[in-house]
Amino acid sequence: DIQMTQSPSSLSASVGDRVTITCRSSQSISNYLNWYQQTPGKAPKLLIYAASTLQSGVPSRFSGSGSGTDFTLTISSLQPEDFATYYCQQSHSHPGFGPGTKVDMK
Amino acid sequence: QVQLQESGPGLVRPSETLSLTCTVSGGSISSYYWSWIRQPAGKGLEWIGRIYTNGDTNYSPSLKSRVTMSVDTSKNQFSLKMNSVTAADTAVYYCARVLTYSYGWGYFDEWGQGTLVTVSS
Numbered sequence: 001d002i003q004m005t006q007s008p009s010s011l012s013a014s015v016g017d018r019v020t021i022t023c024r025s026s027q028s029i030s031n032y033l034n035w036y037q038q039t040p041g042k043a044p045k046l047l048i049y050a051a052s053t054l055q056s057g058v059p060s061r062f063s064g065s066g067s068g069t070d071f072t073l074t075i076s077s078l079q080p081e082d083f084a085t086y087y088c089q090q091s092h093s094h095p096g097f098g099p100g101t102k103v104d105m106k
Numbered sequence: 107q108v109q110l111q112e113s114g115p116g117l118v119r120p121s122e123t124l125s126l127t128c129t130v131s132g133g134s135i136s137s138y139y140w141s142w143i144r145q146p147a148g149k150g151l152e153w154i155g156r157i158y159t160n161g162d163t164n165y166s167p168s169l170k171s172r173v174t175m176s177v178d179t180s181k182n183q184f185s186l187k188m189n190s191v192t193a194a195d196t197a198v199y200y201c202a203r204v205l206t207y208s209y210g211w212g213y214f215d216e217w218g219q220g221t222l223v224t225v226s227s
Contacts, residue, residue, distance in 0.1 A: 043218065
């Protein structure tokens, strides 16, 4: 099984901050990495697929990068609606999710 | 815009079978993979399995012995059955559409709102 880790597990930030979340896989997964945003009581929302492709309708302040085992989700200027938990998901084999990174208000 | 809606009992007794259905509206269920994903309260997401519209299935190795998925294209529905449930199966259950690229297992672009299933006597 491919294990996914995320860091940090939580972070505090302010509106306008640049936020970076890291996701690592236990073995190379090429670009089979996807990112989701989840707010309390809601279903996850797809942000980025194939490591760096922005899902239609997702604001351009979100970006993804990486390949192999190391991946990054960046929010260039945090907005109030971005306070949420973010999950990475590998799709190289049986899908697996990272443990999540909670972004809250400083 | 495709919409997904989970339905089924919110309470299941231990050792019994959990049964959920996902109804797809606003588009055809055909020619896609469809998945079930669950999330215990305050915890992360766990993939349960996927089904293609021809009935082909793949299940999580950790749940494979207890899970069965089926699809009814005439009703635009797919279903999940999980037997021998315990309190550890208490979670919000989501259905989701799977899109794939290259040879990967896919990502989840459309989700249902989720339904809470509690396993308790």
